[in-house]
Amino acid sequence: MERNSAACAMEWSIELEKALRFKKPGRAVEAIRQIGCRLQQWSREPEPNIAVYNMFDLVTWEDKLFSNTILLRLADAFKIDDKHIRLAVVRVFLSELYSRDSSRSKQYQGILSKARVQNPHELLTRVKVVLHGGDPEAKALALIVLGCWAHFAKDSAQIRYLIFYSLFSSHLSEVKASIFAAACISQLADDFAQVFLVILVNIMTSTTSLAIRMAGARVFAKLGCSHSMAKTAYKAGLELASDTSEEGFLIAMLFSLSKLASKSIFISSEQVQFLCSFLSHKKSVRVRDTSLRCLCFIFMKGACQFVNMESVVKILIDALDEHMLPTSSHCDALRLLQKIIFYVRRNPSFLDANEYSNLVKAVENAARSPVKLKRLLAFQVLVHLSLQLSGKMEVESGVCSLSLLPSRVISLIMDQIASLAKMFLDLPQSNSEGFQEIKELLNLLLLIVREQSDLWILLLEKICLTAALIMKMHEDAFDGQQRDVDFEVNEKNDISLRFSFILYGFVAISVGYLGQVISITPEIFDKVKLLVNSVCQSCLFSSHTCIIYSLLLNCKFILSCRIAEDFRICNNNGFPHFTFCEDLTENEIFTLECAKKLLRVGDEWPAYMAGRHAACHGSWFAATLIFGHLISKVRSDIFHYWLKSLFQFALAERKIQFLLLPHYGSGLTIWLEKEAILNMFHIQEHINHHYTGSITEGIYYGKLSETYQCLFSSVEVLKAAAVPPVQSFCFQRWFLSLRAKILGTVGSILKTLLNVLCSISTDYGKLGTNNTGIILESVNEFSKLSLKLERLSHEFDLIGTTFIGMDTKSLNVISALALNCSLLAFCTGFAFHVPDLATTLMTENVDDFRTKLRAILIQNLTSRLRLVDDETSKMLAQLFEVTGPPNNCSHLVSRGKILDLGYEVRGILTLCRYAISEFIRMQSKSSGVDKETFLQVIEDGMQFLSNIVMLWISIPFRVPKRFFFVRPCIGCELFATTDVHKLDEISIPYGFHLSLNLCLQLKNITPNMSVQITKMYCILYCGSSFQELKHNGKNNGKNHQVYEAWENDDIVEMHNKLLHYVTESSKNEAYIGKCSTSGVCKTDRVIEVFVQFEPDEKGQGFSNCLFDVSHYPVGCYRIKWYSCCVDSEGCFWNLLPLNSGPLFTIHQLCSAG
Structure with missing residues (x-):
């Protein structure tokens, strides 16, 4: 348990006193500097309660006693006629002042607040001694200290008088310091601010000292204690700024007036007009640049509701065409345009077509600038303009060209990316800023196509053409080099590698989003495949890059996007099943080939990264191969534990994929046996060459039992590495434990199905009492297993809300797993739902338990479906009376149930729709059940649950990216x-x-x-x-x-x-x-x-x-x-x-x- 500032107060006070008494030069100044950092820390801590006093054995109010002692010692040190010590004390209080939030100065509760200073009179008395008897420099420092103490000094009439009196001093430093002190008190006291404003205006109009006028101009922004005071101060400052001919003073006033105007929407529009007047007239470049910066400040603060946007846009277009202005001014103009477009998004007709054309032309010219920041800002404006004009200009016949603006912007951005890539070729080293610009440009492309999904095909075509052009340029530069081991470790292809990873991330996001809004059509799939093949066939890229790209076409990835189409294909019994094509098998084999080649190179870090990507994409054959190979390459114990656990995890998931091998066709099976991958790590696996007819066959239960043992071993390995008090691998151990529990429960479901199958005869009349008891006992066991799965779905929710800072993709994976678990719980609990079972073979208490259980299962599944599939949720709710969630937490935002309709949930939703429709059919069939039809209901339930479990196992399992974040949580x-x-x-x-x-x-x-x-x-x-x-x-x-x-x-x-x-x-x-x-x-x-x-x-x-x-x-x-x-x-x-x-x-x- 760490000690807080209150517990350390006595120790700090003693250390300060000893240091101030120490005669060694500089020791006192160092101690004062150190206590300043501690006071800032103390100010940020809440005031201690009784628990703090008890935990640290403190006397009540002891912390306030010692804080007051420290402040008095600093005040006593300030009295000493030592310039260095006085400056050190002033820096302490200035640092505390500037560390506060200026917008909440009245709510300040820090160490110098009125409530926490126990003896303000003694502190002020010590500073007044310096103010009365010191030289002008000492008086100035004393006035600065009083300004820092404004929270408790503002109530002293004598201090107010001394500050006002010092404003008329003949010494420049004293006047400037008194202006500072008065401004600090004016932020807190409206009555003081009114008097100070009158004096300040008189001083600034009568004095000839530019320094005093500049000091007064800078504090005008602090005269906004109330709205009425801000308005009064603004009017006075506006007159001062309008009457001056001094450029430096005018610039200072523009900044202060803009800050003052941003506090009130009633004067912000007037300030915008005032600033625009300096842009429309031929003022100096410095004044116009300042005006643009001030306009940016006001708009960014959001105080521009009553501004005439049309006139501002026209002025900004002229500013963009003004070549005399610096690039920073053009960037400010672009920022303003972007903000204005956001404000008028609901009323795009504030400009006519010709004005829009002029705006687009000016911004396109800015997008060709050689300055990176200006280019990016221009492209951002173009993107937002294209999104705003795409719907409006379609109905205006006179400006059809603007309706094509989105596609034109896509072409401009892709041309810029190609230009950057060509520039990299001429550089001796890779340009990190250039790669960052490419990433930002690709993000802008995503903004366009997410709003207009019909442009996805165009974008993918442009991506493929640009990638081919860039690879051609690089291949020509590296002409004559062969793709071999020596080339793979050569640094010459660093630029190609970095570009390939940026492009990969963009295409992966694109495919994922396409899987969310539309199905992966053959046309889109061909575009992605063309890109992958061109990268993998190029001599520029290593096996690591080829593995990453091959995962775009990996069967698990594509299956999860195409799963909605696959589920529509049914067999003769109407049972949906997955379809696999030969291309997917070839891609799996190609990924394994790349993995073998990468492991031969001996570069462990790229191999580990490839294994991580493979696990995140559900390619467990490649992940097992890579992680198993890397175990022997590490020397650190902690890394050995981590890789061993990853290998056990991948091995467990690979065992499940062995159950699906018949779906892949014989190609992958033959390759695995030919390459002896199964025996590489002395693991004996049985490959089933033929489709297993039913999931109730023993091979499924046996394989799930083996998987559970592997996952359990993986957890134990990480537990051995999690040495207290670090508590490492918490996320990993919890996630693996949940995965093991789920698969163990699925294994129990299969085992119970086997028990029921053994107890059923073909004729109900031959069904004995013992067999009936076994069946009913098994039905009750299914209820318990469904309740366990329902609880596990909530544990996935807990994971999503426990690990702070988790990325959105990982949250989606975990939320999808929770939905997956909830679906299986629902199907297990309702597989043997017989409405009149209590009156036939079961007791009333048991049926009451099952009724409550079903309500829990339906409520759990319905609450999740509402987030992604409201139609299916309503269909389920119509079957039963479903109440709302048990806790009304609408005002609390939970991070655990964030879901998008992407590839993580498409297969689950399709299976869910099938399960609900099948249940409705079974329910209508089993209404009015009696002893003659009871056996048929049980058989239908077994078939239903067997089908669901089979499909459930077939849904691709992907590990969240957060799993590979191994720092302590x-x-x-x-x-x-x-x-x-x-x-x-x-x-x-x-x-x-x-x-x-x-x-x-x-x-x-x-x-x-x-x-x-x-x-x-x-x-x-x-x-x-x-x-x-x-x-x-x-x-x-x-x-x-x-x-x-x-x-x-x-x-x-x-x-x-x-x-x-x-x-x-x-x-x-x-x-x-x-x-x-x-x-x-x-x-x-x-x-x-x-x-x-x-x-x-x-x-x-x-x-x-x-x-x-x-x-x-x-x-x-x-x-x-x-x-x-x-x-x-x-x-x-x-x-x-x-x-x-x-x-x-x-x-x-x-x-x-």
């Missing part, structure tokens, strides 16, 4: 104490309540973390059955075992309770700190306590709670816990516990005597 640790002197022991007498001081500490957070956590919540719970042995008197979870919170059976239930608490507490503050008791069984009561924390910038929060354990018998108990947080955007995240809960002991109270 963001999690939290919980520390609890009752006595600060006994941190490792919590003990209370029998019959007493347990009062805990808590610290929740985020771990592995980074300064550039993508989210800003504002609140943290925790649920702590304990039951009398949580008793365990005490280990050496230690608690707080500081054991040396790897803690895996996801292995707890109650993780889903407790996180749901925590989410409900967060929802209710955000609506009603009275709900905070709620304590409840829930009954787990008749002999045990579980106490649940909810706690809220306010984290500091280090992710540390403190609170306390009270456990009613007075009825618990003597013994040692473990408190379990989970936590979550809400960020500044209102997004809900779960936090992974990295240590076990605290251990407390209840002992017998010793009797007197």
Whole structure:
């Protein structure tokens, strides 16, 4: 547990005092600089509560006492007639001032706020001594300090008088410092600002000193304490700016007035007109450049609702054509145009056709600029213009040329990409800025085609032509070189490699998006195949690049995009099945060939990256080959564990693909046997050359059992590498554990199907009582298995909301897996749905359980389908009365269920539609069931579930990209104490309540973390059955075992309770700190306590709670816990516990005597 600033205050105060007394030159200045950094850190931390005082054994208000002592020591040091020490003190307070958010200066609650400064009078008295008796330079420094102390100095009438008095000093430095101090107080006090404005205007109109006028001009932006004050100050500043002939003063006033105008939409339009007047008249280049920068500032702030956009656009077009203006001014003009286009997107007719033509012509000319930034901004404007004009100009006959603008922009961008590639050829080294520009240009192309899907074919054609042109240029440059091992490690093809990867990423995104909006048509597939073949046949690229490109045509990737078409093909029984073509088999073999060649080269890092890509695309044959080869190449233990786990994982998934080998045709089977890939790692695999007629045959169950063992081994390998306290590979271990549990459950489904199959005879009259009992027992087992799958789907949701910063693609993969799991749970629970089963062969209690179970399964699946397929969701909801989600969390944004209709979910949705339609058919068939038709219902259910499981296994499985992010994940640790002197022991007498001081500490957070956590919540719970042995008197979870919170059976239930608490507490503050008791069984009561924390910038929060354990018998108990947080955007995240809960002991109270 880290110590916060309050706990360190006494130590810091003593260190500062010792340093100030030290006679060594420079020691005092260094100490003052160090305390300045500490004060800034202290200001950013929330004020300590009682839990902080108890955790660190502090006296109440001790932190305020020592903070006041530190400030007084700095004030005393400022009194010393030492220039260096005074400057150091001023820098401390200026740094604290500038670290604040200026837009929230009134809400400042830092170390110098009025509420936290205990003795402001003493501080001000020490500074006034310098102000009264010092030289002009010392007085100026004192005035700066008073400005930094504005939060508590503004209430002193004497300080106000001294600042106003100093404004009329004859010394320049004193006047400038007093202007600064007055401006700081004016931000907080409206009455002071009104007086200061009058004095400031008089000084600026009467003085001849340009320095004073410039200082006054710069502080006008701070005179906006209220809207009325801002308007008054703006009017006064506008007169000063209009009457001046000094260019430097005018520029300073333009900046200040623009900042002032951006605070109020009522004066921003007037400022825009004022700025435009300097662009339309022949002012100097510097003034016009400043005007454009100020216009950019106002528009970026969004204060331009009442601006005449048409006149502004005309002025900006003229500015783009003005060659005297610098490039920076042209860039500002382009930024303004982009912002204006965004503002008028709902009313594109604000310009007529001719004006639009002039605008397009001016921006196209800017796109030909040799300056990168100007080019990119121009292309961005063109893209947004093309999207806006594409719908409007189609109906205007006079300007048909603009209707073709999107295709014209695509051609312009592709020409620029080709030009950049040609430029790379002439450079001795690769240009990283050029490659970054290519990426940005390709992203702009995506914006166009996503809005106009009919342009995809055109874009892919342009991509193929450009790629062919670039490869031709590079091949001519490298003419005579052969593609061999020596060339593969040559640095000459570095440019080609980088370009190929950029292009690959773009095509992969394109194919994925096409799979989302439309099916992968043969025409699109041919375009992609042409590109892949041209890359793989070129002499420029290595085997690593060929592997990456071959994955675009890999069977798993294409199958997932074409799966909707494949499911429409049915056999004679109406059962949908997958279709595979010979091209897909050839691509799988080609990927393996490239992998073998890459491994022969001996370059391990490209091989590892290729293996990662193969796993992310579901090419488990290639992944197994690569990872298995790399195990023997690493020397580090941690890398050995990681690769061994990856190999076991890939091997497990390959075992499942062996079940699908008959679908691939004989080509892949022959190749595997010919190359002896199966025996490469001493692994014996049985290849089935013929299609297995039914999934209920033993080979499927056996293969799934082997897969489960491989996944379990993979988890154990990573667990051995996750040495506390780092807790490495949390995501990987949780993900693999879930995958193993799911496949283990599917194996149990197959085993239960085999049991039912063995118990069924062809004639119901021959069905004995024992066999009937086995069937009914199996039906109940299916209900339990469906409930387990439903719980696992929620665990996938937890993964999506637990690992902060996960990329969108990985979230989609995980959400698709959750939907996949929910679908299988639904099918398992409803396969043997017989409406009148309770009145025939089952008891009423069992049927009641199944009724509740079905409601849970339907609600789970329906809530997921609403996100991607509302039509299927409504069809399912019509069958049953489906209520809303159990927790109304509409105001909290959850990251765990983000789904797009891409290739990750298309196959699942198709299977879902088939399952629901088949269930409706079975339900109508089984209505009014009796003993004569019961057997037929069971047989239909078996066939239905067998078909579903077979199709479910055939859906490609891809690992999320986040799986290969192996850095320690963001999690939290919980520390609890009752006595600060006994941190490792919590003990209370029998019959007493347990009062805990808590610290929740985020771990592995980074300064550039993508989210800003504002609140943290925790649920702590304990039951009398949580008793365990005490280990050496230690608690707080500081054991040396790897803690895996996801292995707890109650993780889903407790996180749901925590989410409900967060929802209710955000609506009603009275709900905070709620304590409840829930009954787990008749002999045990579980106490649940909810706690809220306010984290500091280090992710540390403190609170306390009270456990009613007075009825618990003597013994040692473990408190379990989970936590979550809400960020500044209102997004809900779960936090992974990295240590076990605290251990407390209840002992017998010793009797007197």
